[in-house]
Each structure stands twice: as structure tokens, then as C-alpha cells.
Amino acid sequence: MTSEPLQTTSAPSRRTVVAAAGAVGAAVALTACGAQDGGSKASSKAGAAGTVLAKTSDIPEGGGKIFKDQGVVVTQPAAGTFKAFSATCTHQGCAVTGVGNGAITCPCHGSEFSVADGSVKKGPATKPLPAEQITVSGGSITLA
Template sequence: MTSESLHPAPAPARRTVVAAVGAAGLAVALSACGADDNASDTVGSDNGAAGNAGGTELAKTSDIPEGGGKVFSGQGVVVTQPTAGTFKAFSSKCTHMGCAVKGIANGVINCPCHHSEFSATDGSVKKGPATSALAARTITVAGDSIMLA
């Protein structure tokens, strides 16, 4: 038996463990923020028919109610159907304080934090305190699938 097997290495200090866990958590949070910021840089809306099947499938066209919409928080996007067969997409991040929009009804996208309202047709501000429109996002509609570019 060696002296090493009789005396195990000392455990790391509590402060070292807490610092390491905190640093790992910060790294995850920062990378998540960076990914969300980059995703909202995509501009435009493409309501083209079949032919562009690339991207991430968000929903089926039947999942998006006419005059309403659906928020996809994991992708940071809200998809609306302002009129039958017309689909639009916008960032789900309110331009006032960055809260996530929640409800879409009667052609209006609502932010629950400070009650800003945005047009489901073009993302423009219908009621403040927000002063700028939701950023447009690029989607394609191929058959009954709505794809995020």
C-alpha cells in the first residue's frame, strides 16, 4: 500500500465549486442571449408556395387561427394569419422592454407586461408604450407546413 492510497487528495474548496458552477451558468445564459439576438435579425416574410422546404417547421397552417396567431417562444417568433391563407411572422420580443408577447386576437398581438399592442398584419404599433414595430421574421409556407427560415 502506498502513502497516496492512505491520503486521498483534498476535496476542492466550497468557494471553488460555487465559482465554477456560477461561471458555467453565466456561459449558458450568455450563449442563449446571443442566439436569440441573432435569430431576430432575420427580416422579411415570404408567403411563397411549395418550392422552399428548408428551415425549421413551426406549425401546420391549420394551427394558426384566422385573425389570430400563435407564439413560438422557443424560436422567439409569433406567427399570425391576418386574413385567410396569409401568414406573417414577427419577433415575439416586445420593442418596449423586451417582454415576450403572449396573446393574439382580433388582428392584434398583445404584450402582457405594459399592454403594448401590435398589428398582426405588419407588426406596427397599434397602442404604446412601445414606439417601434415588431421585427419581421422570414417564414415560408409549403403545402400545409409553416417553416421558419
């Protein structure tokens, strides 16, 4: 009678499992945060062009409103003047969460951007918020 060699399958070591989990976690973190200051991230707007965002009366003068689903912030820096910018901070890709006192604010690291032109008012961001296209007609603000 011939005996065949016993085949064993060894499980990965604990060190291998922990190292792999760490690598996956780091990759997820880098993807979520984006490249620091200027990795070119495409704007990921959920809303399609032609989406009515708000009435002009919904946007406070000197402030603005964030449209999270569309990834856009609309401001009214002066009476009757409306601007739109990406709602993604240029520092590490966090979503901005506040608009007031002439600034759009990011909660992650405290960057502030001008409601008038998206320029950096306070770092650590060094690049302005990219402008987005809107049209204002008949009291409605529409994503262009």
C-alpha cells in the same frame, strides 16, 4: 525575542455589501429588460432555420400563435396570408403572450401590435415588431 506585527483582515462593512448587492441587482434588471424603445437587441431564436413551426391549419384567421422557443409569432391576418414577427416587445424586451382580435399583446406594459404588419396599435411601444422570415409550403410553416 522580536515580535512581528499582527496582521488583521477586516471584513467589508455592511454598507459596502448592501451597495454592491444593489449594483448587481440593477445590472441584472437592466439586462433582463433591455434598452427602452430600440436598444438594438439581437433576436435570440433557439430554433434553427428550416424548423417546421406549424401547420397552416394551426394558425387562426385574424389571430396567430406564439412559438416561445423560437422567439417568433406567426399570424394569419387574412385567409391564406401568413406573417411572422419577433415575439419580443420593442418597448422593454418582454415576451409577447397573446394573439387575438387582430393584435399581438405584451403583458408587461400593455403594448399591442398589428397581426398584419407588426405595427404599433397601442403603446407604450413606439416601434413595430421586426418581421421574421417564414416559408409556407404544402400546408407547413417553416422558419426560414
